[in-house]
Amino acid sequence: MEIPVIRDVLEESNARAEENRKLFDRHGVFVVNMMSSPGAGKTTLLQKSIPLLQARGRKCAVIEGDITSTLDSEKLSPLGIPVVQANTEPFGGDCHIGSHLVQAALPHFDLANTDILFIENIGNLVCPAEFYLGEDRKVVVLSITEGEDKPLKYPLMFRECQLCLLSKMDLAPHLDVNVDQIKENIRRTNAQLEVIPVSARTGVGIEEWVEWLAKSRST
Amino acid sequence: MHELYIAECILKSVADSLPPGMNPQAVEEVRVQLGKLDAVVPDTLTFLFDAIKTNGGMPNARLALSEIEVVCRCENCENEFGIEVPVFLCPSCGSGNVKVLRGRGITLTGIQVKDENGEDDGNSGNS
Numbered sequence: 327m328e329i330p331v332i333r334d335v336l337e338e339s340n341a342r343a344e345e346n347r348k349l350f351d352r353h354g355v356f357v358v359n360m361m362s363s364p365g366a367g368k369t370t371l372l373q374k375s376i377p378l379l380q381a382r383g384r385k386c387a388v389i390e391g392d393i394t395s396t397l398d399s400e401k402l403s404p405l406g407i408p409v410v411q412a413n414t415e416p417f418g419g420d421c422h423i424g425s426h427l428v429q430a431a432l433p434h435f436d437l438a439n440t441d442i443l444f445i446e447n448i449g450n451l452v453c454p455a456e457f458y459l460g461e462d463r464k465v466v467v468l469s470i471t472e473g474e475d476k477p478l479k480y481p482l483m484f485r486e487c488q489l490c491l492l493s494k495m496d497l498a499p500h501l502d503v504n505v506d507q508i509k510e511n512i513r514r515t516n517a518q519l520e521v522i523p524v525s526a527r528t529g530v531g532i533e534e535w536v537e538w539l540a541k542s543r544s545t
Numbered sequence: 546m547h548e549l550y551i552a553e554c555i556l557k558s559v560a561d562s563l564p565p566g567m568n569p570q571a572v573e574e575v576r577v578q579l580g581k582l583d584a585v586v587p588d589t590l591t592f593l594f595d596a597i598k599t600n601g602g603m604p605n606a607r608l609a610l611s612e613i614e615v616v617c618r619c620e621n622c623e624n625e626f627g628i629e630v631p632v633f634l635c636p637s638c639g640s641g642n643v644k645v646l647r648g649r650g651i652t653l654t655g656i657q658v659k660d661e662n663g664e665d666d667g668n669s670g671n672s
Contacts, residue, residue: 329656331562335554421546452584453547481631482584514632517641
């Protein structure tokens with residue numbers, strides 16, 4: 327016997343994301359889902375940009391998605407902001423943060439006193455791109471050390487995001503990387519994707535990234 | 546490996562789609578469409594589905610996957626075109642202002658169940 331059905335298999339995941347979304351809307355929290363390969367510099371960029379946001383009077387919070395450690399949370403603790411670790415398993419686990427993990431983390435925050443919530447996703451250019459968490463914006467961090475071909479190899483990630491932070495720009499003089507080719511490959515994958523070259527070490531682009539957040543939050 | 550989570554979601558979607566009172570063990574085939582843009586590896590998804598289906602209450606279920614090609618529409622010249630490689634530029638006018646029409650999303654499109662002579666589904670036909 328045939329049971330006719332047309333059903334999005336991620337409907338439950340999306341339903342939880344919508345519940346998150348409603349909570350964010352109720353409290354006026356702007357939520358950014360940050361994704362990248364492992365080691366692209368997400369945590370360091372947050373370390374550099376959150377103080378600038380705080381200087382603008384913005385109250386920030388972070389959900390840290392690490393598979394196995396609290397190292398990233400510890401890096402952010404000097405900022406004096408709420409950080410909730412969404413660990414999976416001590417010896418490996420999920421390849422992405424799911425909407426259910428975000429939902430489980432939210433009671434630990436005072437959302438009424440939060441302006442911007444960063445979800446620092448698990449380092450992976452494939453899986454996190456698939457899942458909506460209830461965020462306002464998706465941002466991919468691509469370090470110039472990863473090669474020019476990454477946008478073409480991981481198109482869903484670059485299609486889903488609204489901004490690409492091209493990180494570790496300070497290393498450009500020391501590498502054979504062709505930054506223009508990276509930008510061209512981003513354009514070929516998603517011509518609407520904004521690109522901001524940044525360096526957490528020199529501060530290049532950090533103000534522009536913070537301004538992008540402020541502008542996005544007001545639209 | 547998000548295929549494991551997706552396999553779990555498929556089992557949950559099937560369970561939620563069965564008529565009330567139907568035994569999930571009656572499920573013989575589960576049809577799912579995979580958008581090519583979703584970067585889901587069909588063999589991996591099938592392997593993992595088979596690995597967890599017994600614990601999911603559907604030991605007899607076979608996963609039948611079909612892949613949906615990526616089709617885009619140019620918002621500049623309204624040309625519709627399929628892509629084989631992930632370059633989202635209109636072949637007609639070169640614009641990058643393209644919208645993905647098909648090839649994104651994972652959809653449960655059908656469930657085949659074994660007739661249980663009325664015990665579970667109240668039907669008696671050939672499956």
